[in-house]
Amino acid sequence: MTQRFDSLGAAVDVLLARIPGPIVLGLPLGIGKPNPFVNALYRRIKADPTRRLAIVTALSLEKPSGKSELEQAFLAPLVERVFRDYPDFDYVKDLRGPGLPPNIEVREFFMKTGDYLHNTAAQQHYISTNYTFAARDLVGQGINVVAQAVAERWQDGVQQFSLSSNPDLTAELVERCAAAGRPLLKIAVINRQMPFMEGEAVVAPDFFDAVVDCPEGTHTLFAPPNGKISTTDYAIGLHASSLVQDGGTLQIGIGSLGDAIAQALILRDQQGETYRQMLATLCPDGLGNRELGRFAEGLYGCSEMFVNGLLQLMQAGIVRRRVFDDLATQLAVNEGKLDPATLPGGVCMTGGFFLGPGSFYQALRDLTPEQRAQIDMTRIDAINRLDAHGGAAMDLKRAQRRKAAFMNTTMKVTLLGAAASDALEDGRVVSGVGGQYNFVAMAHALPDARSILMLRATKETADGPVSNIVYRYGHCTIPRHLRDVVITEYGVAELRGCSDAEIVKRLLAITDSRFQDELIKEAKQHGKLEDDWQLPERYRHNTPQELDAKLHPFTEQGLLPGFPFGTDLTPDELKIVAALRRLKKATQNPVELVKLAMKAFWEGKEAPPAYLERLGLDEAQGFKAMFIRKLFAGNL
Structure with a gap:
């Protein structure tokens, strides 16, 4: 029987009583973690050296703080405005600072990009595994508790829960522990900011052993602002968009590169002639082998990560090709024997988890029931593997995922x-x-x-x-x-x-x-x-x-905007960010830095007082502070 709690402390008490030995806590990656509950448990274990806790998870997100004094000064009001009451993890603060206590360890199979390169504890406890093997490996780590933030709704007097952003691993973890005969304590914490998502994400209340519903459980979701799309990103996005076949399947990732691909696909669909002109400037071998037409049939989105770019493509009417969970029906649709418009059901977007800016979460919360039904949030093994659930399931996936373009970023080739x-x-x-x-x-x-x-x-x-x-x-x-x-x-x-x-x-x-x-x-x-x-x-x-010269005319026409899907930054903040980036780049090259400094002092430029106040440079004293102030002004 599911226990109900109206406080985090009471839920932690029960957990500690139910598991008297070492606790191995599994947490979803990204925003599916119940941060306040995790912090309450962490503090209790930290204060009691006789207990042991291992946290096994991925992508522990924290509010940006900035590395330099300038970055910190700039970010403080932005973070307060965008992240509001999002609670950082105590274990992340300790991992980055004084270190974890000896009775607690954290093991992650995916880390925040580039943030832990010089953190020996994080490097030593990293688990290298494919996403589809993560649930298996979590069980191998001895997981005995799983805790997750969930969305709640009442429908016809019946309470329902949604795993929302993270149906990716939870159900598989439960199945694997049951098959291995291992007890697993399942804890849900209701966060009313989580969008209620359909499909495999919906679970009955008795799926969990304990449900915590308290004010602290609801907080702002971690929402990284959209990154500015550079000329380089747009060039890559334009090339990538010309490999996507109408009637096919699409996977893209998060960040400026994913947004560039989405914007390029929208341009291809809505401004075909201009799109071809842009692409032609980038292709020395011509456009003979590229896909250039509109999306008459549309695309099916199938991506482990459901990102804002894919939602934008849904709203633009490009991701709209519905797939069906019956093989005979899907094959008949593929062969043109059935018109999908006449069929009930079907989805045009399948995802395992999501992460994005605040506007993305709000758009998900604002979906109509019909729009929400088009999105199936489901298990990662169902998305990332063809053979996860036997031959019949594999045949269905092969029929659904025709003409697929699976797009991923890499660092080196x-x-x-x-x-x-x-x-x-x-x-x-x-x-x-x-x-x-x-x-x-x-x-x-x-x-x-x-x-x-x-x-x-x-x-x-x-x-x-x-x-x-x-x-x-x-x-x-x-x-x-x-x-x-x-x-x-x-x-x-x-x-x-x-x-x-x-x-x-x-x-x-x-x-x-x-x-x-x-x-x-x-x-x-x-x-x-x-x-x-x-x-x-x-x-x-x-x-x-050369690249900039080719795309500059189209940028001037407003076809390649820096933020096609909006930004959390104000116009003044964008100017400050651009200047800080140029300044940071110059500091990596002493010769360039000297040139900039000489130019700044020679021209005698001054930044607007509000900018200087934002960065703590309005009352600059001493040579270093005045030097930075002049450099900043020169880079505006």
Whole structure:
């Protein structure tokens, strides 16, 4: 029988009484964690060294704070406005600061990108696993408690719960523990900010052993603001959008690159001629092999992560191809024997978890019942694996996921086609494998699907730009035998089924031109290119300046806005952010910094008083503070 609690403390009391030994607490990734409950339990265990607690989870989110004094001063009012009463995790604060107490440890299988590169405790306790194996591995870690934030509704006098943002692993965890004969205490904490999502996310109240309904349980959801889409992102997004087939299936990710793809798809559908003009400027080999038409049939969204870009595509009428849970029906629809418009049911979007800006959550809360029914939030094994539930389920997925374009980002690609997406070559983890390997493998298992890996051609470092296409790398997430399509801002490299020499040539064609000669030399030294081979001249102009010149006219026309789906930042904040980014980039290059400083002092510019007050520079004293003040003004 489900127990009801109106306080966090009472629920923690019961948990400690029910499990007298070590507690292994499983938490959903992202926003599905019940933060206040986790903090209450953590504080209780921290104060009692006789008890032990292991937290096994992924993506523990915390409010941004900034690294420099300028960043901290700028972020403080923004964070207060956007994140409001979102409670950070005590275990994250301790992990970043003084360290966890000896009786508590945290193990994550996906970390906030780049945030723990220099944190030895986080690096040592990281669990490398595919997303589809996470539930299995959580059981292997000895999980005996799972706690989750849920949405609640009353319908016809009956209370219902929704796993909302995270039906991804919970049901599978419950099944696996039951099959192994392991007791699992299941705790739900109602958060009335969570959107109530349908599909497999809906569970009966007795699914949980304990339900906590208290004021502290409801709080603002973690909502990262939309990132600004750069020229580089738009170029990648335009290339990627031209590989999406009408009537197909789409997966994209979060962030500015995902938004760039969504905006490019909307442009393709709504402004076809202009879209073709933009793409033509980016394609030295022409548009002969690209998809350029409108979406007459629409797309089916099938993505482990349901992101704002996919919702925008739903609202634009592009993600609208419904799929059905009956194989005969789906096959008849695919063959044109049944008109899906005449059929009841079906969904056009399937997701395992979601994360996005505050406007995204509000849009989900505002969906009509008919719109909400189009979205199936479900288990991650059902999304990321074709073979998760037997042959009949696999046949159905193959019928639903026709002409799929599975798009993922990566950090490095070798000239032979391997990709590193989760860690550096020294072993330090940047983020995690997540479901990337699953989708790459699935693209090869489906007859007409493609795995599309996207990366920016270069990365800025303290020593200047470096190429993200390299001859070799000491770590890989996607092995070279699963190479398929790679995209940079300079083009598309089709690698599937190609010889090593051809793969090298195709990747060199989309490499930043500042690094092509060095890579050609190394490839020839290792016998992967003919000694007399020359890179065609049309690929010799891959530079940021050339790229900007090609897309600048379209940017000026307002077709490639920095924030096509809105932003939480005010116009003044956007100006400050742009100046701070330029200043931060300059600090990585001493020569550039000196040039900027001389220019700022020579021109005698001053920033608006409100900007200086926001950054704590309005009463700058001393050479360093005045120097920063002048640099900031010079970068506005």
